[in-house]
Amino acid sequence: MIEHARPFDLAAERCGPSSSPIIRIASRGLAPLIQIIGLYVFFHGHYSPGGGFQGGVLLAASIILLRMGLGFANTQTVMPSGWTVPLGAVGGLIYIGTGFFAVLCGGNFLDYGVFPMPWLDPPHLHSYGILFIEVGVTLTVMSTLVAIFDHLLDG
Amino acid sequence: MLEIIKGYYAYFFLVAVFCIGLFGMMVKRNLMKKVMGMSMVQSAVILFWIVSAFKEGATVTVLDPTREVENADLYLNPLPHTLMLTAIVVAVVTLGVSFALLIVIYRRYRTLEEPLLLEKMQ
């Protein structure tokens, strides 16, 4: 595995923008739509099927669609490749953070009931607690999948 | 004999899938086929848990206003289902790691046939 001067150089060469304009325009049009659906699925994870994992996968799909449609180099602004692994770590940290925040507030690990939000009764606290966890999970899943795509490209 | 099969056909199916999976892992020489066998074994176990949660005439454990809440027999046992969510994630992650290993092996040795691999490694 020969190391290029800068990481992801090989990936940039391999994955240029798509030749046909239809794909380029369609992917630019579709990507935001997929992202919205992803966010919808993420936010409604409590009542309807969905949740952090599925939302993350949809967001990742949109980014990969852009990568393939508009080429690796151009889509660095959407999701810079160097950030993918650290972002995954940040997602995990959010998950662990809420857990430890509950410990700091005197309850057990991941016990949302003790969050210092007086204006919410316990059931609501639990549902919002889960929300923080879901944010972390979504972030991790999205960035990990994009990381896998980038590193596979990079050889 | 018939009601035995009627009552437990799910379990016979699962045993078959489990054994095929194990057989595939043990006998097949191609590494990718071993991974397929492994995933069959895992899904057989997951399905076994799901079958264990089944109750005659019960519905999915989402509050249905038409049914009362107290009578537990009307709702399926939710615990195996939730546990199997985690088990499925674990199965997926194991597949991911095994594919990563296969990619590394393929890049270095250009083959996934175990006998060829062993020769190349000598």
Added chain:
Amino acid sequence: MMTSHIPLLIPASFLLAALLIPLAALLWRRLSWLLAVATTGLCFFYAVKGLVHVTTVGRLHYHLAGWQPPFGIEFVLDPLSAFFSVFVTGVALLALIHAGRVVAHEVSGVDMGFYSLAMLLLAGLSGMVVTGDLFNLYVFLEISALASYALIARGDPRAPLSAFRYLTLGTTGAAFYLLGLAFVYMSVGSLNLADVSQLLPDVGDTRPVLLGLSLMVLGIGLKMALFPLHAWLADAYTHASSAATALIAPIGTKVAAYVLLRLMFFLVDPQYLRDQTPLPAIVGCLGAAGMLWGSIMAMCQKELKRMLAYSSVAQVGYIALGIGLASPLGFIGATLHALNHACMKACLFLVTGNFRVRLGHSTLPRLVDDLRRTMPWSAAAFTAAAISMVGLPPLAGFFSKWYLVLGSIQQSNWVFVAVLVASSLLNAVYFFRVLERLYLTPLAPPGDTDVATAAATREAPASMLAPTLVLACALLVLGIFNAWIVSTFINPMIPSRLGW
């Protein structure tokens, strides 16, 4: 306030470190090693505090997210789990300190991945030790397994294939464990270990429970490299980088042995198991067979790491034999041997790491220059660990074998006694063969002597030598104070239902 959170803090802080290291590595390369060592040290401190609290005050129950046991996941720190978490984190701390230079030397590319995976592995292992919930045990089992697959895969060219073989076998083992757990859950209805052990006696039809238990034991036996299920161990430990082996080898199989102890002694009444079912007898016989087979295979190995891997299979056989006796003496012998073997094996693998870093290889016939002069301290540590492995009195290895012999004689099981004697002798053969190579000037000049390394070797760097010597001295201390260890820590662990 802090002591009540200890059962959680150990796995959680490992997980936290595993996630922090990728970020820390961006700031500065060495920071990932420092963070890893700091976290392990912190967890070792927590584990010791937990052990002191458990032996003086009492057990620590921790309900995750506030849910009560039968429903929620419960972390329990009782004498057995506190004891295991102390020596798991302790040995891991020393292995990680040693790994600083080895990873830089052997593992190519950014070494952040190694430390992050190591933290994940320790999170999984300490989680398995601490959790009281059987399914949660499965999840932590998989976390630690996945981390160890990845750690092993980064080694010499043959490492990915051996990691793949370990992956397939390990996943099948976990699948068997899950299958067994399904049977136990269906017949008992609860997953909490303490809860299940209370509900089991009044379960009418015991066949599914026994089937479930034996499947779980099969799965854990595979993770523990019990004799017929050990095929993955030799390749995995040999081809992995010596830092990964030094971390996984001593504690990986021991935590699986801990789970086997939990299943065979705490989940089900061991007395009932021994009288009604052949399960303990089977585990004991497999252990005995493993002891002989492992030692014989270790004797005919040319490469030091492969020899130590096969001797690991043999030593796991000792623990399985202790568990198979299903008596208090067997329990003490198995637990004490888990502790002793963890230290001995860690010391041996650290010394092998020293040789690999300094000589570039650890194949026995090519250990040409008598290392007594060039690497005196590593050779001395190796001798101490070898003598302890053979089981000579002043050092720790003798005392765990002493309890196993006592336990076997108490049940007048002369086959086990004969196997214990025979395998100790075989141990002596293959360890003295290495000692002879280290200490005595070789007679016939071996074939391909790479003379270049002879002059270049000098003692391993301090950061690698210090943990090796600490472990070697730990063996002597464990040997001398073993009566105190047994009476204060191991005796309170023995399940009350186990009659003498």
Added chain:
Amino acid sequence: MPVTHESVIPLLAVLAPLAAIPLILLSSRRPNLREFWTLAAAFTACGLVLSLLPGVLAGRTVAYDILTISPGIALSLRVDPTGLFFAIICSSLWILTSFYSIGYVRGAGEKKQTRYFASFALCIGATLGIALSANLLSFVIFYEMLSLGTYPLVIHKETRESYRSGRMYLTYALSAGLLLIVATAWTWTLAHNLDFRPGGFLGGVLADEGAARALFLLFIAGVGVKAGLMPLHSWLPAAMVAPTPVSALLHAVAVVKSGVFGVIRVAGFVFGPATMQAFGLDTILAAVAAVTIILASVIALRQDNLKKRLAFSTIGHLSYIVLGVALLSPEGFMGGLLHLANHATTKIALFFCAGAIYVNLHKTEISELDGIGKVMPWTMAAFTVGVLGLSGVPPINAFVSKFYLCKGAVSSGQLVFLAVFLASGLLNMAYFFPILHRAFFRPGGAGLHGHGEASPLMVVPIVIVAVLSLVLGLYPNALVHFFDLARGISQSVMAGAAAPLAGLAP
């Protein structure tokens, strides 16, 4: 049980040689300082052991618990008469051997001398530990340390042959150690007590004969390897490849005697005469010992190498002691104990002479020893004293112990063993006197001109040991009351711990 005092002297006696090891290793650059440490350790150990003698003679036993090894058993030292008897022999002869080995090592120009002296000190420390150990587990622990300590000495010359005999020694010693561990574990399971008690503590515990026999055979196999009992003896002649002082002290006194000492402990203090009689164990032991005596003496006839012949004679004489113990009669037991001391002094003299001959004339085979009597008069005189003693000729001490052994055989009514003792006396003469004949009555060979005695550092210890044998022969109770100690021990063992030792006034 006699009153037991808590005192640290036995621990210091064991620690003196062990403490010398690091000092020896550190001062490897300056040979004289290194030799000083060995001698200092030797003198302190001997002084400490002798300081315990008056107390033991007056009936007081002194004990010291070092640490508890496993619940209920402690690594503890206890100075009872038997322990002290063996400790005196070892520590006193260590002084002589230290002087001798300094002369020998410098004379023969051995390399790696630091390792030599360090492992020597380790062996002596372990032997003292064996002598003074209070229970079976401490005995096993020091026994294993002794096996480990002797290995570097056996392979000292680092030739292919020394490696092979080193490996053979290690296999025998380690397997013996393991059998002993199993036997100790079995005893602990049966009796829940491991402390040595005159007259044995397995009295009421052993139910069926099969278990008793199996346990006894395990013990004897474990201890018999070092005691050179016939089927397990083959490591001893092979170990003769070691330098002569090693053969002298270790393979004539420390290592093999600790094996025989183990037999005494097992027979007298674990099983006890009553149980051995009850299960017919004494006949097994006696038979093995008798066969060993005769076979060893016959094989010694054909050995041309001087040290190999002495090795086989050692195997024979060790079985004298084992046979004495197996007779289960007070005189026999006393004779065995006395022979423990007497054989040590005489055999060490013979080995010293063999060493002096090697260093001085580089001759190892008996056929080359023509006419060296004139060249090395003092050495050969001592050699003659040793030979006469071992053959049982009166003025030398070995006669005293052989006399009591024969008396024991007569009083226990087993005349066949009397015949064995007498026959072996003849065989001794048969394989020793030709050496004397060659040395004194054959004309000097070619290379003898211009060679005088070996260096004084070697000749003086030889003469001292020979004179010691002579003095002990005439006054068995001289200096260290060997005779009283032996009588007291055999009475206490035979009477089954009933007779307190108080009646042992000098």
